Each structure stands twice: as C-alpha cells, then as structure tokens.
C-alpha cells in the first residue's frame with residue numbers, strides 16, 4: 232500500500248514528489264513521457280519564476296541542480312499600455328535582489344526528474360499511464376497500462392490541464408478558450424537588456440520580452456489566433472522585424488535563435504480541488520492566462536502547501552484523511568482565486584474594443600506608476616506568489 236501516488240511528473244508533480252521524498256511516506260510517481268536530457272539550444276518554453284518558487288526549489292534541492300549560467304535574473308520590469316500609459320518596477324527600488332528568474336522548462340523538469348532517482352521511498356513508473364481507478368472507502372486502486380496495480384491512500388492528479396485523474400474522479404471543470412495563441416520564440420538582441428523584462432499591452436494582444444542570459448531574450452506574444460497564424464507563417468527575417476517593431480525597437484534589431492512555436496491559451500477552473508481520496512495540483516486544478524507568467528508559480532504553491540500539510544500529519548495518520556486534504560484546499564483557495572481574477576480581468580481590460588476604455592486603462596497604468604505605495608504592494612504580492 233502506498234501513502235501517495237502522484238500521476239504526472241511535470242514541474243508540479245515532480246516537485247511534489249521531491250518535497251515528499253524527505254518524509255516517511257511511501258510514494259509512487261507515474262509519467263508517460265519522462266524528460267530527456269536537455270539540449271544546448273535554448274528552450275522556447277520558459278517561465279518567469281517568482282522568488283517564492285525559487286525559495287521552494289532551493290528548499291527541495293532543485294535550484295542548485297540547475298546550471299546557474301542558464302538562469303536569467305529579472306532586475307527590472309517595464310509595462311506599456313496601448314496609448315502610452317506606462318508602469319515600471321525595479322528590484323533595487325523594491326529592496327530585493329531580483330523580481331523573478333527566467334528558467335527553461337526542460338531543464339527544470341530534467342533536474343527534478345534526475346533528483347528523484349534513487350529515493351528509497353519513491354517508485355517511478357515511467358513510461359506508464361493509468362488506465363482505470365477504483366475508489367474504495369480506505370484506498371484508491373490504480374491499474375497502469377503496463378499491467379501493474381497500485382493501491383494508495385491518496386491519489387494526486389498532477390497530470391496537467393487535460394487531467395485524467397480529475398475526469399476519472401468526477402471533478403467538474405469549466406474551460407474556456409481566450410481565442411488566442413501564445414507565440415513563443417527566442418532571439419539574440421542588438422542592445423543589452425540589463426535584466427529588464429518588457430510587456431506591451433497592444434491592440435493585437437500582449438507581447439512580453441523576457442531576459443535570458445547574455446544578449447538573448449525569449450518572447451511570449453498572446454494574440455488572437457488569426458494574427459498568431461500570420462506571425463508563424465512569416466519568414467525569419469520578417470518575423471524578427473515584426474517582433475522588434477511591436478516592441479518599439481526597445482532592444483534594437485532581433486535575430487531568431489529558435490523557431491517560433493505556439494500554444495493555445497485557455498483558462499480552466501474546477502468545481503473542487505478534492506474529491507474523497509483524490510486531490511488536484513497545478514494545471515490539473517487551474518489554468519490561468521499566461522500574461523502574468525504565473526501558472527507554474529501557482530502550481531509550485533500547490534505542491535509546497537500539499538507537501539507541508541502531508542509532512543506535518545502525525546505518523547499514524549492516513550494521508551488521504553479528509554480533514555488533512557481540506558486543510559490543503561483552504562490554504563490554496565485564496566491564491567488561486569486572486570490569480571484568476573487578476574489575469575482574466577487584465578486580459579479582458581486590454582482586449583476589449585469599447586470606445587473610451589483604452590484611455591481609462593492607460594490612465595490606470597500611469598496612475599499606478601505615480602503611486603509608490605500601490606506599486607510596492609503589487610511587487611510584494613508578485614514576489615510572494
């Protein structure tokens with residue numbers, strides 16, 4: 232009998248497994264596509280990790296396992312509205328060393344996966360995926376596609392936005408498409424970025440330049456599907472020209488390092504985080520618009536909270552105990568709701584074509600810029616999540 236079986240070894244599931252591997256719990260982790268060693272090329276899937284996520288990864292030993300030369304500290308942030316409104320943040324003014332760190336998804340995933348090898352209380356099943364689950368009063372019995380059967384006190388769904396665990400446990404989810412794609416690509420830039428992240432709220436979407444080490448940046452351009460398709464069809468020179476112009480040539484000419492790719496942008500909310508002996512974490516539990524770059528930060532928050540609740544339970548206590556799980560649910564409810572309201576609201580505010588609204592949203596940015604107390608509150612909130 233396992234105490235905890237985690238389905239999905241993405242960043243959230245793997246970090247949870249690592250955090251729990253130091254407890255007395257018996258664990259299993261199931262993943263159909265284990266990560267391969269990263270290539271030298273820069274990953275076009277990157278994340279802006281908050282200092283809170285960094286601290287969590289440090290505590291579980293994953294931060295040191297990554298190559299420091301590939302991490303991009305963000306020391307400043309410049310946000311521009313579509314009619315000249317502007318807002319700026321700096322680590323220096325906020326009294327912190329950095330506002331965020333840009334990391335490559337594949338490298339974090341591989342670091343976590345490698346750390347999980349050889350943990351005595353953890354069994355990795357990979358490549359494997361569950362095919363059926365039986366929910367009993369005192370356990371969940373999972374059958375995998377390799378024929379093995381696992382009996383566990385607690386089943387954790389960390390299997391992403393299309394979660395099999397969520398569906399099998401009957402937890403209702405509401406997903407809605409923003410009708411946008413996130414176009415991502417990496418570039419070298421003519422002028423140094425000095426660790427500054429830029430974000431432009433434009434009438435054709437939201438464009439972010441995120442600083443990578445050296446004179447490199449990664450972009451995420453959240454834009455209506457038709458515009459995204461047009462961008463993807465451009466030849467590299469024309470694409471670089473469009474991205475540089477859309478970013479007001481802030482870093483001079485751009486040169487493409489990795490081909491552009493695109494992800495559909497969706498939001499997803501679930502009716503509950505818990506059902507009986509099943510609990511959800513990460514994108515299985517919530518998907519938010521990437522404009523604030525907070526999806527994986529929110530997921531690491533889930534991982535950390537669930538690991539804390541499970542590790543602090545008494546030695547004889549059942550890991551699937553309803554009171555324990557509800558403690559996790561209560562701890563996460565506010566952070567998840569706050570992020571959803573903020574990201575969906577900002578996206579609506581800047582994508583709505585209502586006369587006069589453009590002036591209001593730009594005035595809002597300019598006003599926030601002139602209110603140091605409010606700015607400071609925003610930074611503190613972003614650092615802590």
Ligand SMILES: Cc1cc2nc3c(=O)[nH]c(=O)nc-3n(C[C@H](O)[C@H](O)[C@H](O)COP(=O)(O)OP(=O)(O)OC[C@H]3O[C@@H](n4cnc5c(N)ncnc54)[C@H](O)[C@@H]3O)c2cc1C
Pocket residue numbers: 238239240241242243244261262263264277278279280359360361389390391392395413414415451494495496512513514515521523524525526527528529530
């Ligand atoms: C364009 C774009 C940009 C983004 N930028 C940022 C950013 O800057 N910062 C940020 O914080 N977030 C960002 N996000 C969000 C971030 O990508 C997600 O929040 C994060 O990857 C969620 O991690 P996860 O481990 O919960 O899920 P996933 O990464 O989806 O991992 C799920 C895992 O489960 C496995 N799996 C799937 N099905 C099964 C199954 N049936 N059985 C077993 N295993 C299964 C998968 O193989 C995978 O390993 C961005 C998203 C997009 C689309």
